[in-house]
Amino acid sequence: MLLVIFLITSNIVSQNINIFFDHNIPQFEFAANEIKIALKNKGFQSTLRPLKQISSYNTSDKIVLTLHSNKALLDQLHKEGPNLNVINKLSEQAYALRTLKDNYLSYWVVGGDVAGAMYGGLQIAENIAFNALDGVYNEEASPYLKKRGIKFNIALDNKSHSFDSDGDQDKSNIKDVWDITFWKSYLDDLARYRYNTLSFWTKHPFTCMIALEEYPDVVIHDVTDGYGNLVKKMTIEEKIAFWQEVMTYAKNRSIDIFYFTWNIFLSTAEGKYGITHKGTNENTKVYLRKSVEKFLLTYPHISGIGVTAGERMRDLNFDEREKWLWDTYVQGIMDAKKQQPNREIRFIHRHWNTACSDIMNHFKDYDGAFEFSFKYARAHMYSSPNIVFEDFLLEEMPEGTKSWWNVRNDDMFYLRWGDPEFTRDFLLGFDKEKTAGYLMGSDGYTWGRVYSSKKPLFQGKTEISKHWYNFMLWGRLGYNPQLSQDVFKIHLKQRFKTSTIDNLYKAWKTASKIIPQTTRFAWRDWDGNWYPEGCKSGKFLTVKDFMVGFTMEGSGILNIADYCQKVMNKEKISDITPFDVANNLENYSGTALDLINTVKAKDESELQLVKNDIIAFAHLGNYYSEKIRGATELALYANTQEKSHQKNAVNHLEKALIHWKLYAQVLDEQYLPKVLARTGKMDWNALTADVKQDIEIAKDFKGFDVNISFENIKDGNVYPVGTDLTVNLVIESNIEIETVGFVLNGEYLGVKKNAPFLWNANNTASLKNMNTGSYELKAWVKDNTGFRIDKIINIEVK
Known part of the structure; x- marks a missing residue:
């Protein structure tokens, strides 16, 4: 959205600005308070007033939030000038901004619905933060992607995990997901960044969130963290009240709540009342069906259920898995809808361990919205904006169905990333007509509070506040991918108060190209197979692993084996070679370092921490640049037996060690080593021994076949x-x-x-x-x- 800005003479603006809105709508109250804060920061006083008082303050500067359905109020707006034809056609989540000025200044925000008015109010707050009251805004906005969401893997207790909750981050955050102050702060930020969907992913939420009279012994009392510590005393009634409050707060920010499960996992219900994880167990089916029914009746703000077929269903073939899901989840939903016939429940079926044909054989007659979910970029959203993995699904999906794109970040947990161009291109790569929405998040990391920082500025704070720039990019560009880079630059300038914003913006963007470029080359598709911050796949990936690795489908990059084969055959090479990738990484790293070194920051400030992250990215890029060269030279040696290639390999790997040590030095200054759920301990100093070992591997290389x-x-x-x-x-x-x-x-x-x-x-x-x-x-x-x-x-x- 381009902002057209004109100057309004300052004598129009009075000391106090009246903000009118319907005080019975929480979204309006939230936006109005954001506007009030923006005005205060610019030196203006303001008063929040109900809409019904607006006629009493016609001779004052004002900001008005309303819906396009409020015809009486819009008639007043029409009398003051603006044509209402466009406003009357506003759709869901859309808004119009209008500026009136004569003797007094008026900003009008008109929403197509409550969410649209909230987003319009947030936009006015941003405009004021950027321009005080010196701007004129006459424009409309509507969402490019109607559903913009978060994938939040959530462990509810030591006995109620997400799919993988063995990492320090996941174990520590169990106490935080039972903290209402965390959720209020988190949900406010999601709304600010224009997210409107929050999906919780957990193996079996029911034992911590509902009570079934028929199964009293499955309930998990109190809250125990991942280390076995009792962190909170809570009855099941208090737990239910807690999550009802969380979901109500989400609704009051126009955020839909979904729950996704893997199957068949049963938490503390396993082994009780004849319940087992065997797919043929009828007791289990009855229990799950009743759980789903009670879950939906207990939580009226749940908008959808997502399922997987299945991580623990190997005793069933694909068709049998679908029948099991129908007999449990769908039957439970239908039971709930008998009591709440007007209830709409989206049913989302993950395309994972199954096939479209098997799914549709059972779910074609689902009574409600039925959608797919697919791992769009496998486990690596930070790879390429040009994804091809979903092509087959787009062909197989029945006409009229849509898919949620599961946008997985299992690449970076420590360093702050920020490339608006990559984000925009990635989101524009979705087939919009077949897109239900996207859900961004990780499988092996809980994005709750920070527990890896040595710096008190962020230790214990929310991850979304640390990675605010990243979250803002994906949310705001999901709503409007045409948002100007100037918007992000101004946000950076306001946050960091530095005169070198252009260099900071470019350095951050350039450094953020390093992980995607590396991952396109060292492609390993699923969660624990590739963690580029640590060069790990569970274990450290050696120079030999790079020699036999694949490159990303659709990337146009030759893997090392294919490159060597073409060299041996003396073929003309038009593809991107491993040496091209290495050169790109070196260039990104050098440019990022040159730019960020011009940015001055105070020690311990957030800007210094961001600067350190960019420097760490650059050292990591140089490390991978030399490692790729070393692996390629070693492969050429294996093919030719020319000692010069082996010597070159050793030389590059010795340089790689130097860069790794610089990388580890920056991380050690800022972060704590932690165990990650999928790839083990991330300890940069301990990994230095593995980096050294690459040199010995090259020196002693005998080949393999x-x-x-x-x-x-x-x-x-x-x-x-x-x-x-x-x-x-x-x-x-x-x-x-x-x-x-x-x-x-x-x-x-x-x-x-x-x-x-x-x-x-x-x-x-x-x-x-x-x-x-x-x-x-x-x-x-x-x-x-x-x-x-x-x-x-x-x-x-x-």
Whole structure:
């Protein structure tokens, strides 16, 4: 949204500004108070007044918040000049701003609905913060994406986890998710940044959030954190009242609440009343159905339920999983709707460990809004704005259905990121017609309060306040992707009070290109497979791992093996090479360092902490630049046996060590090492030994030769519906293999230590009676050091 600004002479403005709004609408009150704060910061007094008093203050400066349905009030606006044709057509979440000036100044905010009026009020507050009362605003705005949301993995208790709550951040934040002051601050920030959806992801919320008379012993009393400490005494009645208050507060910020679960997880209900996680257990189905019904009746502000099929459903084939979900969640929803017939419940089915055809066979007649959810960029939103993984889903989705894009950040938990251009391009990459909305968040990290900072300025504060710039980019650009970069620059200037804003903006943007560029090259799709802040996949990823790694599909980047093959064949290379990637990273790092060194900050200030993060990004970029060069040279040595390549590899890896030490030094100044849920301990000093070991690997490199093949299955094969697939992996290797694993469409189907490496319909339900869909088959081998080589093929069932 471009702001057209004219000057209004200061003598028009009086000492006191009256702010008129309907005091019975909490969203209006929130926006009005934001305006009041902005006025105060610019030296103006203001008074909050009810709309009905507006006629008594016609001879005063005023700001008015109202709805376009308030015809009587809009008639007054019309008499003062503005045409109402556009205003009358405002849709949901849309607003119009109008400025009137004669003897007095009036700012009018007219919303298409309550949310739109709130966003318009927040925009006026921002305009005042930027320009005092010297601006004229006659414009409209409406959301580009109607649903802009957060994925919040939430552990409710030591006995009620999210999918993975083993990290220090997750364990520590259990107490905070039972703190109403946290939620009020967090939800206010979400509204400021234009988010209107908050999704909670937890294995089994029911034992902490409802009480079923038939199952009294499943309730979890009090709150115990992830370390086993009792942190709060609460009855189940108090817990219910707490979450009702949270959800009411969210509603009062026009934020919808969704709950997502994985299946089949049962928390403290497991083993009681005949309940087990077996998919054929009827007692479990009855319990889940009653839980869903009671959950929805207890919490009237829940707008949707999301499900997964399933992380713990391997005893069921794809079709059986869908029937299980229908018999539990959908039947529970229908039971609740019998008592609340006007209740609308969105049902969101994740496309994970299942296929569209199986889903629609069971859910095509769902009574209400039915939508998909898909991991849009796998687990790495900070990779590329040009994503291709959803292409097959867009083709398979039935006409008229839409998908929520699960936008996963499992890349960065410490450093502050900020690239408006990347954000804008990423959001514009969604197929808008088939987009229900997006949910941004992590699977292995709770974005609650900060517990990794050595600096008191942020330790114990909310993560959204530390990463405010990042959250603002994704929320504001989701509402309006055409928002000018000047808006973000002014926010930076107001927050940091420095004259070098252009350099700060450019340095931050440039440094933020480093992780995406690295991840496009060192592509490992799912959660724990790639953590670029620590160069980890559970374990540290060595130079050998980089040599055999894949690059991101659609990136146009050659992986090291393919690059070396083209070099050996003396082919002309038009793709992006590993050396091109290394050069890009070096250039990003050098530019970011040059720019940020011109920015002066006081010690311990937020600006200094941001500056340190940008410097850390730059050192990390230089580290990956040299590591990629070293890995490529070592691969060339393996292909040619020319010692010069080995010497070059060692030289680059020695430089990489220097950059890693600089990176670790910055992190050590600012942060505490912590255990992360998916990739283990992030300890930059301890990892320095691994970085050193890369040099020894290069010096002593003897080569390796590993070949993985799928017996009788070729990439691109097409099979008929109803196929029972047999996967037999044939491994040829000159290194000792400890385990062989198999993954189908992201579903981990186990490992084997000895041949035959066989998975079939008899031992793996997912391979039985397969339905229409696209399937990714990934096999991997791992030695006793954790060195892993993958082989991926894709098949279709039609």
